[in-house]
Amino acid sequence: MSQSITDTPGSAPWEDLVTAALLGTDRREPPRSVLTPGKEAPAALLDAAAVHTVRRRAGLLPATPAPRPEPAPADDRPRLPAAAHRRLLQFLADRAAPSAGGRRGAAPDLTELLPQWLAAANERGYRAPAPLLPALLDAARARADLRPQTLAFAGARGLWLARFNPEWKYALRGAAGGSVLLPDTSDAPAVERLWEEGLFAERVALLEAVRAQDPARALDLLAGTWRTERAEDRLMFLDTLRTGLADPDEQFLEQALTDRSRNVRATAAELLSSLPRSAFAGRMADRASACVRPGSAPGTIAVDAPHACDDAMQRDGVVLNPPTGRGKRAWWLGQLVEAAPLTVWARVFDGLGPRKIVALSVADGWADELHTAWCRAAVRQRDAEWSRALLGSPGAPPESGPGTASLSERAKLLNTLPPEERALWTAAFVSAHGLSDAFQLLGVCAVPWAEPLGHAVVDALEIAREAGSYPWSFSGVMGLAERCLDPVEASRLDLLTAPPEESESASPGAGTYWSEAFHRLVATLRLRAAMHTELAG
Secondary structure (H helix, E strand, C coil): CCECCCCCCCCCCHHHHHHHHHHCCCCCCCCHHHCCCCCCHHHHHHHHHHHHHHHHHHCCECCCCCCCCCCCCCCCCCCCCHHHHHHHHHHHHHHHCCCCCCCCCCCCCHHHHHHHHHHHHHHCCCCCCHHHHHHHHHHHHHCHHHHHHHHHHHHHHHHHHHCCCHHHCHHHHHCCHHHCCCCCCCCHHHHHHHHHHCCHHHHHHHHHHHHHHCHHHHHHHHHHHHHHCCHHHHHHHHHHHHCCCCHHHHHHHHHHCCCCCHHHHHHHHHHHHCCCCCHHHHHHHHHHHHHEEECCCCCEEEECCCCCCCHHHHHCCCCCCCCCCCCHHHHHHHHHHHHCCCCHHHHHCCCCCHHHHHHCEEHHHCHHHHHHHHHHHHHHCCCHHHHHHHHCCCCCCHHHCCCCCCHHHHHHHHCCCCHHHHHHHHHHHHHHHCCCCCHHHHCCCCCCCCHHHHHHHHHHHHHHHHCCCCHHHHHHHHHHHHHHCCHHHHHHHHHHCCCCCCCCCCCCCHHHHHHHHHHHHHHHHHHHHHHHHHHCC
C-alpha cells in the first residue's frame, strides 16, 4: 500500500474534517483554520477538504514493491483448433449475456452445452487459451458443476492464476490432478516438501498420484499429518481412498472410526463396509444377520430390529438418533443392513441368490425398511447382481417393484449396472411407462444415449406430442434430450418440427410449443455435432 505524509502544519487534521462532514456543520463546527470570513461553514469545509485531498495525493510515498510472482508454468498440451476456439468464445459470451426470461424459444441453450464442450476438449487433451482463463474461472465460480472439467482444461496455469484472485479460491481446493504440476513420485524429498507446504489441491493430487504408484507410502503420508489436518480436509483426503480401496487400508480406516468429525467417521464406516473381509464388515454382518433371519414359515423372512444402540454400534458409525418421524428400531436396522456385506445373505438364506432372497415374503410389515436398506447396500457396494434383483423388470409398475418405489433410489441402483445394460433397462422402462417418471433414470445413462434408448425417448415424445399433452411438463426430459441424444437423431426429428394438428382435447397452444421445442432440439443436436467436428480439428 502507498504511504501518506503527515498533515501540513497549520492545516486542519483530515480526521477533523471527516468528522465535521459526517455529523454536519450544525452539530460539529469545522476547525477554525478552515473558516473563511464571508463564506458559510459547509462551503468552507468542502473547500478545505478539496485542498487537503490534493495534498494527500501529492504526498503519497511509493510503497515497497512486492516480489515478482513466479512465471506461469508451461503448458505443452496442443492448442485448440481455430473453430473450437471461436466456439468457446461464443459459449463464454453467452454465459455473460442477460437472460431473456420466459419462453426459451427455438435457439439452443449454449450455457447447457459448455460442460459437454469442456469434457470433449479434455478428452482430446487440449490446453485452454491463456486469454480465456479468467472467463473460464469466472464461469466455474458461478457453476459448481463446471469446476472439475474447467480446472482440468485450465491446467496448471489456471491454478497459478487462481492464486491472485480471492474469488477463484475454489480452484485452490478443488483442482483436478491434471491441473497440478507434481514432482516425480520417486523423488522423496520433493514429495515430502509438497505434502508439507503445498496448496490443498496440490496435496490431494499428490496423494492420488502417490497412491497410484505405492498405496502404502500414500497411507504413511496421510497418517503423518492426519491429526493436524482440518476436519473438512481429513474428509476429502479420506475420499481419495475410494480409488484402489483394498484390505491394507483397513487399519487406517479402523482408526478413523474414532475421529472427532462425525462425517469422517461415517465415511470411514462406508469405506470399511466395502471391504468384505474387514473386521468391520464382519461385525456388521453378525449384527444384521441376528436381526434378519429365515421365518418359521417356508419362503418368509423374520425381522427382529435392534432394541438398543450400544457404544460399540455407535463406534462403528451407527447414528443413535433417527430423523424426525422415523422409529429408532427401524433406523438402527436400516443402518446395520446397509453396512453389512451383501455376501452374508446367501449364507443366512441357505445359498439363495439375490433374486430369490428379494422375492421372499417379509413378515410384520418390515418389507419396505429391509428392501430400502438392501438398495442402499447395493449402491454402496456397487453390486450389480443385487441391483438387478432390486430393480426387477422395467415393465413392472414402479410401486410394485421388488426393491423400492423411489425413483431416485432406482436411479442409484441403475447406476451400478454397465452402461449398455443401463440404457436397455431404461429404454424398456420408457417404452412401458412413458417419460413422466423417467427423468432421474435418464440422468444416469451414458452420453450420448445408446440407440435403443434414444429411439424410446423420441417415440415417447412423439406420442405425447400427438396426444396434445402440455409440452412444458416434458421440459426436463427435452432438456436432457438436447444434451444426451445422439446427434444422428436430428434427421429423424426434423419431421416433428412442424406444428401438429390440434384436436379438441389438446391443450390450447400446445402445438406451437411442441414445434418450438423440437426446433430447439434439432438445432441443439446439430450444434453438438458441429462442436465435436470442430474439436476433432
